[in-house]
Amino acid sequence: MSALDQPxxxxxxxxxxxxxCRGVTKEFGSGDSVVRALRGIDVDVEFGELTLLVGPSxxxxxxxISIIAGLLDPTxxxxxxxxxxxxxxxxxxxxxxxxxxxxFVFQQYNxxxxxxxxxxxxxxxxxxxxxxxxxxxKAVEMLDAVGLGDRANSMPSQLSGGQxxxxxxxxxxxxxxxxxxxxEPTAALDAKSGRNVMGLLRDxxxxxxxxxxxxxxxxxxxxxxxxxxxxxxxxxECVEERPSNPHS
Ligand SMILES: Nc1ncnc2c1ncn2[C@@H]1O[C@H](COP(=O)(O)OP(=O)(O)OP(=O)(O)O)[C@@H](O)[C@H]1O
Ligand SMILES: [Mg+2]
Numbered sequence: 001m002s003a004l005d006q007p008x009x010x011x012x013x014x015x016x017x018x019x020x021c022r023g024v025t026k027e028f029g030s031g032d033s034v035v036r037a038l039r040g041i042d043v044d045v046e047f048g049e050l051t052l053l054v055g056p057s058x059x060x061x062x063x064x065i066s067i068i069a070g071l072l073d074p075t076x077x078x079x080x081x082x083x084x085x086x087x088x089x090x091x092x093x094x095x096x097x098x099x100x101x102x103x104f105v106f107q108q109y110n111x112x113x114x115x116x117x118x119x120x121x122x123x124x125x126x127x128x129x130x131x132x133x134x135x136x137x138k139a140v141e142m143l144d145a146v147g148l149g150d151r152a153n154s155m156p157s158q159l160s161g162g163q164x165x166x167x168x169x170x171x172x173x174x175x176x177x178x179x180x181x182x183x184e185p186t187a188a189l190d191a192k193s194g195r196n197v198m199g200l201l202r203d204x205x206x207x208x209x210x211x212x213x214x215x216x217x218x219x220x221x222x223x224x225x226x227x228x229x230x231x232x233x234x235x236x237e238c239v240e241e242r243p244s245n246p247h248s
Contacts, residue, residue: 018211019045024077039234055231103172
């Protein structure tokens with residue numbers, strides 16, 4: 001059984017939505033230079049679904065998913081992540097909650113340049129105190145799942161942009177996070193690799209107690225979404241549900 005196929009365990013099955021945002025705003029800066037990046041967001045991310053977040057550059061997508069993943073505080077509003085009220089998660093508790101439950105693929109991959117691909121993928125396991133050898137083995141399995149099994153010992157500088165992006169995706173999956181948040185995961189990929197990655201993310205989402213949210217500009221991958229949230233100028237403009245997803 002590969003790392004991806006492991007079933008959800010009964011102990012961590014959660015009912016309800018994976019993420020609930022109500023009246024979420026985010027302002028950067030102050031006074032005359034204030035930027036109102038989010039202007040009152042109400043959105044739900046459901047378990048068992050792949051949610052796509054789309055909209056023009058600068059409309060607030062990265063800001064919103066950073067709040068959803070607990071990397072950024074909202075200015076106002078309520079956020080519930082995996083049944084936890086965001087206000088109750090601060091300091092070390094928030095760091096631990098994120099490490100155990102949330103995977104994040106950054107828009108700029110953020111790989112550690114001095115580590116090999118496999119070591120980069122193993123980082124989330126190593127920081128949780130797991131042993132090196134099984135962590136690296138699991139990391140190689142994940143690299144295999146994204147089509148990079150033969151590049152486990154390459155340094156990031158020896159990989160193309162798309163390959164680095166796939167390493168970052170493997171790293172986000174290695175922990176089997178209940179909530180996976182990806183910022184433009186297919187931006188540097190050709191059509192075939194992009195569809196492979198989206199298929200992989202959708203398999204993760206279909207596990208009953210997991211949820212995946214993907215920011216994308218890439219209309220080649222819209223088909224993979226169960227729900228498409230369109231943003232414009234800091235607001236949610238519309239939500240399209242797609243019960244007849246062809247990949248179901
Ligand atoms: N740290 C920051 N300080 C000041 N302004 C910021 C900061 N981060 C984001 N912004 C501003 O907030 C707005 C939303 O930015 P965000 O990065 O969320 O957009 P985006 O939808 O992800 O865009 P893109 O598609 O180009 O990645 C933009 O006007 C941006 O300039
Ligand atoms: Mg962005």
